[in-house]
Amino acid sequence: MGRGRAPCCAKVGLNRGSWTPQEDMRLIAYIQKHGHANWRALPKQAGLLRCGKSCRLRWINYLRPDLKRGNFTADEEETIIKLHGLLGNKWSKIAACLPGRTDNEIKNVWNTHLKKKVAQREQKKAGATKNDAEASGDAGTPLTSSSASSSTTTNNSSGGSDAGQQCGTSKKPDMVDISAFEPEHIDISDMLVDAPTGAFPAPQPMPPSPCSSSSLTTCIGGMEEEMLDLPVIDIEPEIWSIIDGDSADVPDVSGASHGDATVPRTANAASVSEAEEANDWWLENLEKELGLRGPTGETQAQSDLLDQMGFAGPLGNTEGDPVSTYFETGPTNC
DNA sequence: AAGCCTTTCAACCGCCAACGT
DNA sequence: GACGTTGGCGGTTGAAAGGCT
Numbered sequence: 102m103g104r105g106r107a108p109c110c111a112k113v114g115l116n117r118g119s120w121t122p123q124e125d126m127r128l129i130a131y132i133q134k135h136g137h138a139n140w141r142a143l144p145k146q147a148g149l150l151r152c153g154k155s156c157r158l159r160w161i162n163y164l165r166p167d168l169k170r171g172n173f174t175a176d177e178e179e180t181i182i183k184l185h186g187l188l189g190n191k192w193s194k195i196a197a198c199l200p201g202r203t204d205n206e207i208k209n210v211w212n213t214h215l216k217k218k219v220a221q222r223e224q225k226k227a228g229a230t231k232n233d234a235e236a237s238g239d240a241g242t243p244l245t246s247s248s249a250s251s252s253t254t255t256n257n258s259s260g261g262s263d264a265g266q267q268c269g270t271s272k273k274p275d276m277v278d279i280s281a282f283e284p285e286h287i288d289i290s291d292m293l294v295d296a297p298t299g300a301f302p303a304p305q306p307m308p309p310s311p312c313s314s315s316s317l318t319t320c321i322g323g324m325e326e327e328m329l330d331l332p333v334i335d336i337e338p339e340i341w342s343i344i345d346g347d348s349a350d351v352p353d354v355s356g357a358s359h360g361d362a363t364v365p366r367t368a369n370a371a372s373v374s375e376a377e378e379a380n381d382w383w384l385e386n387l388e389k390e391l392g393l394r395g396p397t398g399e400t401q402a403q404s405d406l407l408d409q410m411g412f413a414g415p416l417g418n419t420e421g422d423p424v425s426t427y428f429e430t431g432p433t434n435c
Numbered sequence: 436a437a438g439c440c441t442t443t444c445a446a447c448c449g450c451c452a453a454c455g456t
Numbered sequence: 457g458a459c460g461t462t463g464g465c466g467g468t469t470g471a472a473a474g475g476c477t
Contacts, residue, residue, distance in 0.1 A: 139462080
């Protein structure tokens, strides 16, 4: 643990709270082009007045192209309940089994809906099986002892650190075998493979720089370079120094200088096309919502985007900002 | 219609593990 | 091996939305 850690946004005058459509666009554009090899440096290079942590969170939980949005299906809820029984509050691991869902989302759903649901179910079950319990040999380990209460109690001391393991291949000792509770066994491995692949491509760790594909880059064209390079936001240079804790120069963010270096290398050749498909699909929707596609053509689109990005005056015409509209409609269209 | 209460969810905080030097 | 840096995780918070009285 480093001690010299720079203070987070609150202390250095960075933006906090809700993200604006402009910030979203900026983040999206930057990551699409350069990837997110270094979250700490990202906001600086993208011209965002946010801390890297905030950017990461926003991307992971909201802007990522492979996110499924909208209500959880009954199946998903059941899956969460089951996995929570196995894993406890290991939201990230649970999320790994639910393509398109984030740990934050799952955590929220659990705390708002599922916890109660499980509690109610358990109550019913307790009432119904009260008499049976004594007779049955395995004398049922109560589900709620882990699932319903573990979220309120503090961490199950994380211990296991089953890093690399996904979807509860290791059952924690204090976790209850929920299969005894549920009518049917659940094959966790299925969940990994069962990702709805139809309209929704399997999530990629991070799509390789999709700039080679059409989409946003095409529509924005050369403007994107400017968007990323120009000091559009009136940022006091000292702020970056404060953030960095040094006086290092703001690196040149033009593609040539560091483009490839910051592009994640998680994707192998085989997955590149998949990832590009995913991105194209996502960007298509985004572009439509942003008005970057359609009869008005690219020139208008660029001009609109410039407006939205704050290049050409205030955001007078947002009419419910485009990014918000996009997400209200929902990228998955599921 | 207004005020209050509850629910929802995006965002923040602090901690920890992994990694690099 | 020690130390610093970064990414990631889980818990918590607070604003907004919705429902109720």
